[in-house]
Amino acid sequence: MILFRYLTREVLLTMSAVAGVLLLVIMGGRFIRYFADVAEGEFPVTVLGNLMLFHLPGFMELVLPLAFFLGILLAYGQLYMNSEITVMVACGISPMRLLQITLLPCAVVAVLVGICSLWLAPWGSMATEGIIQEQRSRLDASVLTPGRFQDFGAGRTAYITGFSDDGRQMQNVFVHELGSRGDDLPNYVTRAEQGYQQVRDETGSRFLVLEDGDRFSVVPGDLQAEHLAFERYTIRLGESKTLSASDEAEFQPTKALWRSEAPGAKAQWQWRMGVPLMVFVLALIAQPLSRVNPRQGRFAKLLPAVFLYVAYLSLLLAAVDAVGSGSLPAAIGVWPVHAAFFALGLALVWRLQRKGMR
Structure with a gap:
């Protein structure tokens, strides 16, 4: 139990720091873009705070998986650097046991990402679009x-x-x-x-x-x-009226996407369901990649891991676009991409388990 609390605290603290930096960068860029629109008179400065708040779930949907992935890499990499993993191995902690300990914070992060992806992000996108369309449809003396x-x-x-x-x-x-x-x-x-x-x-x-x-x-x-x-x-x-429900799949609730037969709706539904699943896949990949030689430093495998994450996300987005355009059947959809990287994670864990954590 002590080991579980220690590892969970290290991973979550590192993830929080990484997520804070990523959110600061992403929200800062969006704030500058909206502030330029305010300067051009697109909408009044009073709605700027609401726009940033409604964008936050969509940012969290993308930032949390990456932050958790990097959190595992950096936290466990530091354990290797301090030879703490050596002590754990001497006490009988295997790579599979370490993976089991990692799965609980992984489940918590996946639930948070699922809430953002399935409910909060569509609601925030719809509210943001409503504010922008309302401001563009009228001339307001305040701007x-x-x-x-x-x-x-x-x-x-x-x-x-x-x-x-x-x-x-x-x-x-x-x-x-x-x-x-x-x-x-x-x-x-x-x-x-x-x-x-x-x-x-x-x-x-x-x-x-x-x-x-x-x-x-x-x-x-x-x-x-x-x-x-x-x-x-x-x-x-x-x-001056509230924007009605948009026909675009991005703004529709998840339940409506499930019932729809349109390719765009199916693609959007698969994306929303796949983002929480991506958290588990990334955790499976991150643990073996966090193993570093103390003489190399804990950042030795950070760049390859980031490239692997970019490849995962790029293939996932390409599959979503293919399903939305109708060039890829919805029955196949994005699931082969998740399956391929899940198999890669299992192979890395098996290799680490076989070689041990010497």
Whole structure:
């Protein structure tokens, strides 16, 4: 029991450190990407925290298997470096016994990965897509930056010089709208002294209300333009509503994927079910690879192990794409990839058991 607690603590602590570093790198890259979108006016900075939170289960789904794989390599490699494995062998601890001890933390990590893969990651992807689509479907004054031309979708570009003291009124508003069906339709240029947003509670529709301005209708290539002077002009921006369930397999719940006969749904289901299984396969491979010579250092086999993980994940993603495109039957699916690396892990464990842990 003491040995079990010791090994489990070493593996989980190393895994936590590796997972923290990987999450910091991945989330940092995504944060920079979203922050650039905020700077461009794609959505307000207030939704940035929610977007990162909803992305977290998807990140954990990919980070935890790799972190556990590297955790076993580094933790057991350190045991070899300190000759602690030699003491365990002298006490009668075989490689199979060491593998049995490793399986319990492996099961805990697999359950966490399964929760993320089967439930949390699809929910987070759907929530993220809903936020992004809602922000792109409407012009929000909170994302307007005075003195900049900003694109808000649907062929609209807006420019303002500033806000009123209470932040509700936009000053010197300029809006350019492209024709929606090619060059034969006019483009509209609207200028107003001030403007504000308005939401109709009964319909949820959003409007940009402009006051004291002019509107010009221009057909590209035509030297004439229509001019309209107004005291009040309203432009419909879109509807503020929650995004309905998407037809894409990535956003569907796992139960719906199981019932669907579409190749994309079957591919996505096999991916979600295969990620927890990958944790056990990686643990089976990691234990034999962690055996190092003390004179080589515990990082001697880290690079080959990473290459092996990359090959595993690349083949798995290729199989998922093949099933989704229909070029690979769903009955075969991704399971041969798991079986091949599982057989490789068994071969490595058998070889280690045969040679002993001298």
